[in-house]
Amino acid sequence: MxxxxxxxxxxxxxxxxxxxxxxxxxxxxxxxxxxxxxxxxxxxxxxxxxxxxxxxxxxxxxxxxxxxxxxxxxxxxxxxxxxxxxxxxxxxxxxxxxxxxxxxxxxxxxxxxxxxxxxxxxxxxxxxxxxxxxxxxxxxxxxxxxxxxxxxxxxxxxxxxxxxxxxxFHLPDSAVALAWLRTEGVRDAEAALIAAGGNPGLARIWAQQGALDRRQEVRKDLAALAAGRGQPQEVVKRWLDSEPAQRLWFAAQAAADEIRARATETAGPLTSAMDVEALGHWYNAVNRTRESLRGPLRGDLLLLELLAQWR
Incomplete structure (x- = not known):
């Protein structure tokens, strides 16, 4: 062993x-x-x-x-x-x-x-x-x-x-994680590792479960809401039906990427109307909501409030 x-x-x-x-x-x-x-x-x-x-x-x-x-x-x-x-x-x-x-x-x-x-x-x-x-x-x-x-x-x-x-146990170096993922036969190992926040175990599981597609869906949903398209209620239903905690993880990632893009004065992935400070508050709210899904509060109301703030 x-x-x-x-x-x-x-x-x-x-x-x-x-x-x-x-x-x-x-x-x-x-x-x-x-x-x-x-x-x-x-x-x-x-x-x-x-x-x-x-x-x-x-x-x-x-x-x-x-x-x-x-x-x-x-x-x-x-x-x-x-x-x-x-x-x-x-x-x-x-x-x-x-x-x-x-x-x-x-x-x-x-x-x-x-x-x-x-x-x-x-x-x-x-x-x-x-x-x-x-x-x-x-x-x-x-x-x-x-x-x-x-x-x-x-x-x-x-x-x-x-x-x-x-x-x-801490996240290993990305080179170690990528080498292990490739020996495990994970396709798009680098993209999977980024999606999992550098966690190789999650990256392998999520790659097998189609999480990369889910991550892209979350970004499209947030970009559409930021542009005034789509309804938060429809997004809430779709997120609750399939891995809501994971989708919130990807939402937080997208907000963090947007903040980094603003810092370098480049176009972010979401074209959000929020300023950097508001994005930071929303990022924290996403993580609080993900934690709250463990408790007795209604998930649909938690997500609706979060996405209403985003829009």
């Missing part, structure tokens, strides 16, 4: 700590979605429990590796969104789940080795759950490893973050 090119430094550092028997009892793997945090965590857990690891990588054929592959290893626990009593999936991790986890971790390892727990997404814990987890972090059991995964680590309380060894 081999990792992604931008994982190498984190992997080497973590394995060096393992060799010194200095692994932390809690790791926080964080950074933008698409950089392979979950693949990194899976690789690390398998290697940690493997009986015949090679430079930290699992052998793939020992009993532990086979049980992990089958999802039946008794010392590997996963915590994510549970179900409510009515059978509907929760949108947050709740305190009862953390309490059940604490009870389980109080028991001995069945294989007399590490007990490993992954909490994903850790930034979805509600305040009560985070407080309950804090007690476990403050008094960790021997041979217990907690791995928290978070795309938005700032949502976690500082008390949680300060008790974890932080492994933060």
């Amino acid at each position: 081999s990792g992604l090119p931008w994982h190498a430094e984190h992997w080497a550092r973590l394995q060096a700590r393992r060799q010194r028997d200095a692994l932390a009892h809690a790791l926080l793997l964080c950074g933008p979605a698409g950089l392979g945090k979950r693949a990194f965590a899976q690789r690390f857990v398998q290697g940690l429990l493997c009986t015949e690891p090679a430079e930290g990588d699992p052998c793939g054929h020992c009993r532990s590796c086979l049980l992990i592959a089958a999802g039946t290893h008794p010392d590997v626990l996963s915590l994510s969104f549970g179900l409510r009593k009515d059978g509907v999936q929760r949108s947050e991790i709740v305190v009862d789940q953390i309490r059940e986890l604490s009870v389980r971790l109080a028991m001995s390892s069945q294989f007399s080795g590490w007990q490993v727990v992954t909490i994903d997404p850790a930034d979805a814990m509600n305040p009560a759950a985070a407080n309950a987890l804090l007690k476990t972090l403050e008094e960790p059991a021997a041979q217990t490893m907690l791995i928290l995964l978070a795309d938005a680590p700032w949502r976690l309380p500082q008390t949680i973050r300060s008790r974890c060894q932080r492994i933060e």
Whole structure:
């Protein structure tokens, strides 16, 4: 098993700590979605429990590796969104789940080795759950490893973050990202990487999903609205029907490109009537709206207000 090119430094550092028997009892793997945090965590857990690891990588054929592959290893626990009593999936991790986890971790390892727990997404814990987890972090059991995964680590309380060894994944250099995308067979790798803001994982996924066409549609919609053509209600319906958060990402990109064009006194992609200051405010509003789509507010009203401001 081999990792992604931008994982190498984190992997080497973590394995060096393992060799010194200095692994932390809690790791926080964080950074933008698409950089392979979950693949990194899976690789690390398998290697940690493997009986015949090679430079930290699992052998793939020992009993532990086979049980992990089958999802039946008794010392590997996963915590994510549970179900409510009515059978509907929760949108947050709740305190009862953390309490059940604490009870389980109080028991001995069945294989007399590490007990490993992954909490994903850790930034979805509600305040009560985070407080309950804090007690476990403050008094960790021997041979217990907690791995928290978070795309938005700032949502976690500082008390949680300060008790974890932080492994933060950053966007790789564009040359590294482009080389990897080309080995993955991504067409228009450079355009895909630009669309994904330099994130190679997202670039690969979005290229497969036709996101480049969607990006062009967003720019055409904004240019038409800026010119007084089209209706915001029609654009809102089309955006809501297909990847609204991604379309807002592309809208923010377009606004940023317009601002850069104004700075160099060249024609921007949108020919917006807004001045630079107004464009900056609108760019911030787009990002706030994208974040608000996660919540209970009506997406159509959020988008309508945003596009009405643009027009």
